[in-house]
Amino acid sequence: MISSNSKVILEVRNLSASVAGIEILKGINLTVRSGEVHAIMGPNGSGKSTFSKVLAGHPGYTVTGGEVLFEGQNLLELPPEERARNGVFLAFQYPIEIPGVSNSAFLRLTYNTQQAHRGGEELDPLEFHDFIQEKCKIVEMDPRFLDRSVNEGFSGGEKKRNEILQMAVLDPRLAILDETDSGLDIDALRIVASGVNKLMTPDNAVIMVTHYQRLLNYITPDFVHVMRRGRIIKTGGKELALELETRGYDWVDDEYQRAADAHGRATAKGSASAAGAGRAGAASA
């Protein structure tokens, strides 16, 4: 059971960020504790993907305010590769193809880099072969994919599975899944989701960015956050996702606007109580 005593993995305070001079994130607050699954939902252009990329350290985005603590450490001062080595993982919405670089060589380099950082044992190609065969089972990946170039000629579903395979190899403390469900057929969705579930432990946490409720049928969130115009405007439990599915996003926006007009700061309290309800819902699930 998740309790508020669980260790805080990620603490985002009033984060704002811009790209090409346009402010996309306008004050995000979010606390993620170990063992938790957070879903961030919202319409196109609300800033969900930007938020994931800013957390992972994409150089194209400029942080203009606020702070992010990852296990107590200032995440924003680290370059992206250090964030990754410290345990932040981003599963890409559109994984990049790398022609000529074999998947297994790539995975081994990432694993060994990680291990070197953590003071763990690095694996030679033979040892890694055994290691990766086991990991492939998690996402039901044909080991022949290991000999192919990273993501080259992979179908959408295969690319997403490959992302989760990388997650399995790197064993992150915080995994951010950016629209991992987009472009997946129902079987692939089930496989990817089941992979993520197998990788969940009481010591790590997941942030899922998604448009649709259907992924949440497979991975049950503890919290559902609604993002709009660069802010989290509502937080609830998993039932909020179902409500969004039937009612859309506009009502949340209206509610937020009314609350903001009427009470100003009281909005924050409203969200907090919704978060409490969400936690109770998750606990009973």
Added chain:
Amino acid sequence: MSTALEALINRPYEYGFVTDIESDAIPKGLSEDVIRLISKKKNEPDWLLEFRLSAYRHWLTMTEPVWANVSHAKIDYQDIIYYSAPKPKKKLASMDEVDPELLRTFEKLGVPMHERKMLANVAVDVIFDSVSVTTTYKEKLAEVGIIFCSFSEAVQHHPELVKQYLGSVVPSADNFFAALNSAVFTDGSFCYIPKNTKCPMDLSTYFRINNAESGQFERTLIIAEEGSHVSYLEGCTAPRFDTNQLHAAVVELVVLDNAEIKYSTVQNWYAGDENGVGGIYNFVTKRGLCKGVNSKISWTQVETGSAITWKYPSCVLLGDNSIGEFYSVALTNHHQQADTGTKMIHIGKNTRSRIVSKGISAGQSNNSYRGLVKVSAKADGARNYSQCDSMLIGSACGAHTFPYIEVMNSTAKVEHEASTSRIGEDQMFYFASRGIGGEEAVSMIINGFCKEVFNHLPMEFAVEATKLLGLKLEGSVG
């Protein structure tokens, strides 16, 4: 572009030093007298002087080619020294008598001249400015009948072979730069592999331009008799000067029945500085003739240096069932310009050719692939496969592909594939998000991109090439 990327591709040129050595150079300028002087200094037979003079007379009627996708200030051919040789203290009887300054130079360049110091089983011919300084393993090769020596020596000791084959693949009037070379070439390597002999070691020539005002015009001739096989390597560097030096070489290969020549180049002439000042103009004609049936020529080149590269190692596939291959990596950075590719001329029946070209452009450089595949009317069953991939690093560089295909036979099969990719922020970020830093990421991407070509280089050369591109091999050999 990320700073890691920038630092990686902007490594300083390591070989830019000048050797302080007394040289025997003739005054600048080109005329029949200069050619006579060069010929006399080299104690050449009359027929060779005639070859030079007729090439020169033809050259005077020619104009510099302008079709290449490069631009440079007009070259003043009267402002070049056409002969420069390190002055020998006395006649050399063995390596121990080579000027220590020269020995140090080549040691600094990583070219071992002492046979006992050689790590790899490679025979080396070393060319310094206009002349060959030494050739290693000569005796050992002679035991199996292989002739490997400087071109000048070949003229003295094997004139009948030189006379038979010189200009037989690249006629002296072939093109502007080949004609110039034919008129003024000073030295180079000569190699003859007798019948049914597999050369027991790789043969290698190392070229070094030292004199700021001299041009280098070397001539290489390799003959592979029936059923023979040789792997030949070529490397080159030059000091850093603010002026441009001209390098106009000619390489001719002749391959008879069932024989094979594998010719590998790692070209690292000085490329000029980051503002495009200085650097070598590399205008080279390389061509091989697959004269016999089932003969094969394979060119592999890694072009990283020179301010301007103008080079098209080609294969004339005359013998039935002969095979031509061209594997190339061309890397340009800063203001470098490369216009390079190949020509595959199919004449014999069932001839096959394969072209794999990888161009990498960074900085403000311009990188062009230019290739011709020609199938003549009699070349029944000819087949060609071409693949041209370009990679862009940053947004100020250019990559171009100019494929020419001329097919006169309806049974021919010609395939051409091309792609362009970019090492951009997103690709770097993908690596970073998996914990892999900039340098390793670029190394892995470029190695992956070039793997198909590197696989065709001899081991030592592959290592050198990888290092040259500022890369580590680890990870790409997965």
